[in-house]
Amino acid sequence: MPSNVSHLPSSLILVGAGKMGGSMLEGWLKVGVKPEGVTVLDPRPSEEMTRFCREKGIALNPSDPAAADVLVLAIKPQMLDEAAPALNGLLGPQTLIISILAGKTIGDLRSRLPASSAIVRAMPNLPASIGRGATGAAVNEKVSETQRLTADALLSSNGIVEWLPSEDLIDAVTALSGSGPAYVFHLVECLAEAGTAAGLPPDLARRLARATVTGAGELLFQSDLPPATLRQNVTSPGGTTAAALEVLMRDPDGLKALMREAVAAAKRRAEELAG
Known part of the structure:
Protein backbone atom coordinates (compact mmCIF):
# COMPACT_ATOMS: atom_id res chain seq x y z
CA MET A 1 0.00 0.00 0.00
CA THR A 174 8.82 0.24 -22.06
CA ALA A 175 11.42 -2.15 -23.49
CA LEU A 176 12.38 -3.57 -20.09
CA SER A 177 9.38 -3.75 -17.76
CA GLY A 178 6.58 -2.77 -20.14
CA SER A 179 7.32 -5.59 -22.58
CA GLY A 180 9.15 -7.73 -20.03
CA PRO A 181 6.24 -9.94 -18.94
CA ALA A 182 6.05 -11.30 -22.50
CA TYR A 183 9.72 -12.29 -22.27
CA VAL A 184 9.00 -14.25 -19.09
CA PHE A 185 5.96 -15.96 -20.61
CA HIS A 186 8.09 -16.98 -23.57
CA LEU A 187 10.72 -18.32 -21.18
CA VAL A 188 8.05 -20.62 -19.73
CA GLU A 189 7.16 -21.78 -23.25
CA CYS A 190 10.81 -22.48 -24.09
CA LEU A 191 11.47 -24.23 -20.79
CA ALA A 192 8.46 -26.48 -21.30
CA GLU A 193 9.53 -27.32 -24.84
CA ALA A 194 13.02 -28.15 -23.58
CA GLY A 195 11.52 -30.44 -20.95
CA THR A 196 9.50 -32.22 -23.61
CA ALA A 197 12.63 -32.63 -25.72
CA ALA A 198 14.34 -34.15 -22.68
CA GLY A 199 11.64 -36.82 -22.50
CA LEU A 200 8.86 -35.43 -20.30
CA PRO A 201 5.21 -35.66 -21.41
CA PRO A 202 4.19 -32.22 -22.79
CA ASP A 203 1.49 -31.53 -20.18
CA LEU A 204 3.84 -32.39 -17.34
CA ALA A 205 6.60 -30.24 -18.83
CA ARG A 206 4.23 -27.28 -19.10
CA ARG A 207 3.07 -27.63 -15.50
CA LEU A 208 6.60 -27.91 -14.17
CA ALA A 209 7.87 -25.00 -16.25
CA ARG A 210 5.01 -22.76 -15.12
CA ALA A 211 5.43 -23.68 -11.45
CA THR A 212 9.20 -23.24 -11.65
CA VAL A 213 9.04 -19.71 -13.06
CA THR A 214 6.20 -18.51 -10.83
CA GLY A 215 7.88 -20.03 -7.78
CA ALA A 216 11.22 -18.45 -8.63
CA GLY A 217 9.48 -15.13 -9.18
CA GLU A 218 7.77 -15.31 -5.81
CA LEU A 219 11.06 -16.19 -4.13
CA LEU A 220 12.67 -13.20 -5.80
CA PHE A 221 9.75 -11.03 -4.66
CA GLN A 222 10.00 -12.13 -1.03
CA SER A 223 13.81 -12.16 -0.75
CA ASP A 224 16.08 -9.20 -0.15
CA LEU A 225 18.99 -11.03 -1.79
CA PRO A 226 20.26 -9.94 -5.22
CA PRO A 227 19.28 -12.19 -8.15
CA ALA A 228 22.93 -13.19 -8.59
CA THR A 229 23.08 -14.44 -5.00
CA LEU A 230 19.88 -16.43 -5.40
CA ARG A 231 21.30 -17.97 -8.57
CA GLN A 232 24.51 -18.90 -6.80
CA ASN A 233 22.56 -20.41 -3.89
CA VAL A 234 20.95 -23.01 -6.16
CA THR A 235 24.10 -23.76 -8.16
CA SER A 236 26.32 -26.50 -6.80
CA PRO A 237 29.83 -26.52 -8.29
CA GLY A 238 30.04 -29.19 -10.96
CA GLY A 239 26.33 -30.00 -10.65
CA THR A 240 23.42 -30.09 -13.06
CA THR A 241 22.51 -26.40 -12.63
CA ALA A 242 26.09 -25.36 -13.26
CA ALA A 243 26.13 -27.40 -16.47
CA ALA A 244 23.02 -25.62 -17.72
CA LEU A 245 24.29 -22.18 -16.70
CA GLU A 246 27.49 -22.75 -18.67
CA VAL A 247 25.25 -22.74 -21.75
CA LEU A 248 23.02 -19.83 -20.70
CA MET A 249 25.96 -17.67 -19.63
CA ARG A 250 28.17 -18.52 -22.59
CA ASP A 251 29.77 -15.58 -24.42
CA PRO A 252 29.07 -14.17 -26.91
CA ASP A 253 25.79 -15.96 -27.60
CA GLY A 254 24.38 -16.61 -24.12
CA LEU A 255 21.19 -15.36 -22.51
CA LYS A 256 22.73 -12.02 -21.47
CA ALA A 257 23.56 -11.08 -25.07
CA LEU A 258 20.17 -12.28 -26.29
CA MET A 259 18.27 -10.24 -23.68
CA ARG A 260 20.34 -7.16 -24.44
CA GLU A 261 19.50 -7.53 -28.11
CA ALA A 262 15.80 -8.08 -27.36
CA VAL A 263 15.48 -5.05 -25.08
CA ALA A 264 17.38 -2.89 -27.59
CA ALA A 265 14.98 -3.96 -30.35
CA ALA A 266 11.96 -3.13 -28.18
CA LYS A 267 13.46 0.27 -27.29
CA ARG A 268 14.06 1.11 -30.97
CA ARG A 269 10.45 0.24 -31.77
CA ALA A 270 9.19 2.34 -28.86
CA GLU A 271 11.20 5.28 -30.17
CA GLU A 272 9.72 4.78 -33.65
CA LEU A 273 6.17 4.69 -32.30
CA ALA A 274 6.76 7.79 -30.19
CA GLY A 275 8.20 9.64 -33.14
Whole structure:
Protein backbone atom coordinates (compact mmCIF):
# COMPACT_ATOMS: atom_id res chain seq x y z
CA MET A 1 0.00 0.00 0.00
CA PRO A 2 1.36 3.47 -0.83
CA SER A 3 2.75 5.40 2.12
CA ASN A 4 1.35 8.73 0.93
CA VAL A 5 -2.38 7.98 1.09
CA SER A 6 -2.90 11.46 2.55
CA HIS A 7 -2.26 12.75 -0.97
CA LEU A 8 -5.10 10.81 -2.59
CA PRO A 9 -7.32 13.13 -4.65
CA SER A 10 -10.86 14.02 -3.61
CA SER A 11 -12.02 13.99 -7.24
CA LEU A 12 -10.78 11.89 -10.13
CA ILE A 13 -11.84 11.17 -13.70
CA LEU A 14 -10.82 7.89 -15.33
CA VAL A 15 -10.98 8.02 -19.12
CA GLY A 16 -10.99 4.48 -20.45
CA ALA A 17 -12.11 1.60 -18.25
CA GLY A 18 -10.65 -1.39 -20.07
CA LYS A 19 -8.56 -4.05 -18.37
CA MET A 20 -5.76 -1.75 -17.26
CA GLY A 21 -7.99 1.21 -16.41
CA GLY A 22 -10.37 -1.03 -14.51
CA SER A 23 -7.53 -2.64 -12.57
CA MET A 24 -6.15 0.75 -11.64
CA LEU A 25 -9.59 1.83 -10.45
CA GLU A 26 -9.87 -1.20 -8.18
CA GLY A 27 -6.43 -0.43 -6.75
CA TRP A 28 -7.38 3.18 -6.03
CA LEU A 29 -10.48 2.18 -4.09
CA LYS A 30 -8.45 -0.32 -2.06
CA VAL A 31 -6.05 2.38 -0.87
CA GLY A 32 -8.76 4.85 0.07
CA VAL A 33 -9.97 6.83 -2.93
CA LYS A 34 -13.63 7.64 -2.23
CA PRO A 35 -15.91 6.17 -4.92
CA GLU A 36 -18.26 9.15 -4.77
CA GLY A 37 -15.38 11.31 -5.97
CA VAL A 38 -14.68 9.14 -9.02
CA THR A 39 -16.12 9.54 -12.52
CA VAL A 40 -15.56 6.93 -15.24
CA LEU A 41 -15.82 7.91 -18.89
CA ASP A 42 -15.93 5.08 -21.41
CA PRO A 43 -18.07 5.00 -24.57
CA ARG A 44 -18.44 1.22 -24.42
CA PRO A 45 -18.06 0.07 -20.81
CA SER A 46 -18.20 -3.66 -20.20
CA GLU A 47 -21.11 -5.17 -18.31
CA GLU A 48 -18.68 -5.93 -15.50
CA MET A 49 -17.54 -2.29 -15.28
CA THR A 50 -21.13 -1.02 -15.45
CA ARG A 51 -22.09 -3.30 -12.58
CA PHE A 52 -18.95 -2.38 -10.61
CA CYS A 53 -19.67 1.35 -10.89
CA ARG A 54 -23.29 0.85 -9.89
CA GLU A 55 -22.36 -1.23 -6.85
CA LYS A 56 -19.63 1.16 -5.70
CA GLY A 57 -21.55 4.38 -6.34
CA ILE A 58 -19.17 5.57 -9.07
CA ALA A 59 -20.51 7.96 -11.71
CA LEU A 60 -20.35 6.30 -15.14
CA ASN A 61 -20.61 8.51 -18.23
CA PRO A 62 -22.49 11.42 -16.64
CA SER A 63 -23.89 13.93 -19.11
CA ASP A 64 -21.98 16.92 -17.74
CA PRO A 65 -18.87 15.85 -15.78
CA ALA A 66 -17.02 18.54 -13.88
CA ALA A 67 -13.27 19.11 -13.86
CA ALA A 68 -11.45 17.00 -11.27
CA ASP A 69 -8.22 17.11 -9.29
CA VAL A 70 -6.84 14.28 -11.43
CA LEU A 71 -7.67 13.05 -14.93
CA VAL A 72 -6.25 9.63 -15.81
CA LEU A 73 -5.93 8.76 -19.50
CA ALA A 74 -6.22 5.00 -20.04
CA ILE A 75 -7.78 4.90 -23.51
CA LYS A 76 -6.12 3.36 -26.54
CA PRO A 77 -3.46 5.77 -27.87
CA GLN A 78 -5.11 5.97 -31.30
CA MET A 79 -8.28 7.33 -29.65
CA LEU A 80 -6.57 10.43 -28.27
CA ASP A 81 -7.16 12.71 -31.27
CA GLU A 82 -10.88 11.97 -31.36
CA ALA A 83 -11.33 12.30 -27.61
CA ALA A 84 -9.12 15.36 -27.11
CA PRO A 85 -11.71 18.15 -27.64
CA ALA A 86 -14.05 16.72 -25.02
CA LEU A 87 -11.21 15.96 -22.64
CA ASN A 88 -9.82 19.47 -22.93
CA GLY A 89 -13.08 20.78 -21.50
CA LEU A 90 -12.62 18.66 -18.38
CA LEU A 91 -9.34 20.29 -17.42
CA GLY A 92 -9.27 22.89 -14.69
CA PRO A 93 -6.22 25.08 -14.00
CA GLN A 94 -5.05 22.71 -11.24
CA THR A 95 -5.97 19.39 -12.88
CA LEU A 96 -3.19 16.81 -12.89
CA ILE A 97 -3.13 14.55 -15.96
CA ILE A 98 -1.76 11.04 -15.55
CA SER A 99 -1.34 9.33 -18.92
CA ILE A 100 -0.58 5.66 -19.51
CA LEU A 101 -0.92 6.04 -23.29
CA ALA A 102 1.91 4.13 -24.94
CA GLY A 103 3.86 6.18 -27.48
CA LYS A 104 2.20 9.50 -26.58
CA THR A 105 4.74 11.93 -25.18
CA ILE A 106 4.10 14.80 -22.81
CA GLY A 107 4.55 17.07 -25.84
CA ASP A 108 1.84 15.14 -27.70
CA LEU A 109 -0.55 15.63 -24.80
CA ARG A 110 0.22 19.33 -24.46
CA SER A 111 -0.42 19.92 -28.15
CA ARG A 112 -3.73 18.02 -28.18
CA LEU A 113 -4.92 19.29 -24.80
CA PRO A 114 -4.05 22.99 -24.77
CA ALA A 115 -5.77 23.50 -21.41
CA SER A 116 -3.38 21.01 -19.80
CA SER A 117 -0.69 22.03 -17.36
CA ALA A 118 0.69 19.40 -14.98
CA ILE A 119 1.29 16.06 -16.71
CA VAL A 120 2.64 12.72 -15.53
CA ARG A 121 3.49 10.16 -18.18
CA ALA A 122 3.52 6.62 -16.82
CA MET A 123 4.28 3.21 -18.28
CA PRO A 124 2.77 0.38 -16.21
CA ASN A 125 2.96 -3.28 -17.17
CA LEU A 126 0.50 -6.15 -17.25
CA PRO A 127 1.10 -7.43 -13.68
CA ALA A 128 -0.39 -4.13 -12.49
CA SER A 129 -3.71 -5.85 -13.20
CA ILE A 130 -3.06 -8.09 -10.17
CA GLY A 131 -1.39 -5.45 -8.00
CA ARG A 132 2.17 -6.55 -8.78
CA GLY A 133 3.04 -4.08 -11.50
CA ALA A 134 6.21 -2.14 -12.23
CA THR A 135 5.62 1.42 -13.44
CA GLY A 136 8.09 3.98 -14.70
CA ALA A 137 6.87 7.58 -14.52
CA ALA A 138 8.09 11.04 -15.53
CA VAL A 139 6.72 14.53 -14.94
CA ASN A 140 6.77 17.83 -16.76
CA GLU A 141 7.91 21.06 -15.15
CA LYS A 142 4.36 22.03 -14.15
CA VAL A 143 3.92 19.13 -11.72
CA SER A 144 4.23 20.24 -8.10
CA GLU A 145 5.67 17.98 -5.42
CA THR A 146 2.19 17.56 -3.96
CA GLN A 147 0.88 16.47 -7.35
CA ARG A 148 3.76 14.05 -7.78
CA LEU A 149 2.90 12.51 -4.43
CA THR A 150 -0.71 12.23 -5.56
CA ALA A 151 0.39 10.43 -8.72
CA ASP A 152 2.66 8.17 -6.66
CA ALA A 153 -0.20 7.24 -4.32
CA LEU A 154 -2.42 6.32 -7.27
CA LEU A 155 0.17 4.48 -9.35
CA SER A 156 1.67 2.55 -6.44
CA SER A 157 -1.74 1.09 -5.59
CA ASN A 158 -0.98 -1.42 -8.37
CA GLY A 159 2.69 -2.17 -7.65
CA ILE A 160 6.03 -0.39 -7.48
CA VAL A 161 6.67 3.02 -9.07
CA GLU A 162 10.06 4.24 -10.25
CA TRP A 163 10.31 7.98 -10.86
CA LEU A 164 12.50 8.79 -13.83
CA PRO A 165 14.74 11.86 -14.02
CA SER A 166 13.71 12.38 -17.65
CA GLU A 167 10.89 11.38 -19.97
CA ASP A 168 13.61 10.25 -22.37
CA LEU A 169 13.94 7.07 -20.29
CA ILE A 170 10.32 6.00 -20.88
CA ASP A 171 11.23 4.09 -24.05
CA ALA A 172 13.82 2.07 -22.15
CA VAL A 173 11.29 1.37 -19.40
CA THR A 174 8.82 0.24 -22.06
CA ALA A 175 11.42 -2.15 -23.49
CA LEU A 176 12.38 -3.57 -20.09
CA SER A 177 9.38 -3.75 -17.76
CA GLY A 178 6.58 -2.77 -20.14
CA SER A 179 7.32 -5.59 -22.58
CA GLY A 180 9.15 -7.73 -20.03
CA PRO A 181 6.24 -9.94 -18.94
CA ALA A 182 6.05 -11.30 -22.50
CA TYR A 183 9.72 -12.29 -22.27
CA VAL A 184 9.00 -14.25 -19.09
CA PHE A 185 5.96 -15.96 -20.61
CA HIS A 186 8.09 -16.98 -23.57
CA LEU A 187 10.72 -18.32 -21.18
CA VAL A 188 8.05 -20.62 -19.73
CA GLU A 189 7.16 -21.78 -23.25
CA CYS A 190 10.81 -22.48 -24.09
CA LEU A 191 11.47 -24.23 -20.79
CA ALA A 192 8.46 -26.48 -21.30
CA GLU A 193 9.53 -27.32 -24.84
CA ALA A 194 13.02 -28.15 -23.58
CA GLY A 195 11.52 -30.44 -20.95
CA THR A 196 9.50 -32.22 -23.61
CA ALA A 197 12.63 -32.63 -25.72
CA ALA A 198 14.34 -34.15 -22.68
CA GLY A 199 11.64 -36.82 -22.50
CA LEU A 200 8.86 -35.43 -20.30
CA PRO A 201 5.21 -35.66 -21.41
CA PRO A 202 4.19 -32.22 -22.79
CA ASP A 203 1.49 -31.53 -20.18
CA LEU A 204 3.84 -32.39 -17.34
CA ALA A 205 6.60 -30.24 -18.83
CA ARG A 206 4.23 -27.28 -19.10
CA ARG A 207 3.07 -27.63 -15.50
CA LEU A 208 6.60 -27.91 -14.17
CA ALA A 209 7.87 -25.00 -16.25
CA ARG A 210 5.01 -22.76 -15.12
CA ALA A 211 5.43 -23.68 -11.45
CA THR A 212 9.20 -23.24 -11.65
CA VAL A 213 9.04 -19.71 -13.06
CA THR A 214 6.20 -18.51 -10.83
CA GLY A 215 7.88 -20.03 -7.78
CA ALA A 216 11.22 -18.45 -8.63
CA GLY A 217 9.48 -15.13 -9.18
CA GLU A 218 7.77 -15.31 -5.81
CA LEU A 219 11.06 -16.19 -4.13
CA LEU A 220 12.67 -13.20 -5.80
CA PHE A 221 9.75 -11.03 -4.66
CA GLN A 222 10.00 -12.13 -1.03
CA SER A 223 13.81 -12.16 -0.75
CA ASP A 224 16.08 -9.20 -0.15
CA LEU A 225 18.99 -11.03 -1.79
CA PRO A 226 20.26 -9.94 -5.22
CA PRO A 227 19.28 -12.19 -8.15
CA ALA A 228 22.93 -13.19 -8.59
CA THR A 229 23.08 -14.44 -5.00
CA LEU A 230 19.88 -16.43 -5.40
CA ARG A 231 21.30 -17.97 -8.57
CA GLN A 232 24.51 -18.90 -6.80
CA ASN A 233 22.56 -20.41 -3.89
CA VAL A 234 20.95 -23.01 -6.16
CA THR A 235 24.10 -23.76 -8.16
CA SER A 236 26.32 -26.50 -6.80
CA PRO A 237 29.83 -26.52 -8.29
CA GLY A 238 30.04 -29.19 -10.96
CA GLY A 239 26.33 -30.00 -10.65
CA THR A 240 23.42 -30.09 -13.06
CA THR A 241 22.51 -26.40 -12.63
CA ALA A 242 26.09 -25.36 -13.26
CA ALA A 243 26.13 -27.40 -16.47
CA ALA A 244 23.02 -25.62 -17.72
CA LEU A 245 24.29 -22.18 -16.70
CA GLU A 246 27.49 -22.75 -18.67
CA VAL A 247 25.25 -22.74 -21.75
CA LEU A 248 23.02 -19.83 -20.70
CA MET A 249 25.96 -17.67 -19.63
CA ARG A 250 28.17 -18.52 -22.59
CA ASP A 251 29.77 -15.58 -24.42
CA PRO A 252 29.07 -14.17 -26.91
CA ASP A 253 25.79 -15.96 -27.60
CA GLY A 254 24.38 -16.61 -24.12
CA LEU A 255 21.19 -15.36 -22.51
CA LYS A 256 22.73 -12.02 -21.47
CA ALA A 257 23.56 -11.08 -25.07
CA LEU A 258 20.17 -12.28 -26.29
CA MET A 259 18.27 -10.24 -23.68
CA ARG A 260 20.34 -7.16 -24.44
CA GLU A 261 19.50 -7.53 -28.11
CA ALA A 262 15.80 -8.08 -27.36
CA VAL A 263 15.48 -5.05 -25.08
CA ALA A 264 17.38 -2.89 -27.59
CA ALA A 265 14.98 -3.96 -30.35
CA ALA A 266 11.96 -3.13 -28.18
CA LYS A 267 13.46 0.27 -27.29
CA ARG A 268 14.06 1.11 -30.97
CA ARG A 269 10.45 0.24 -31.77
CA ALA A 270 9.19 2.34 -28.86
CA GLU A 271 11.20 5.28 -30.17
CA GLU A 272 9.72 4.78 -33.65
CA LEU A 273 6.17 4.69 -32.30
CA ALA A 274 6.76 7.79 -30.19
CA GLY A 275 8.20 9.64 -33.14
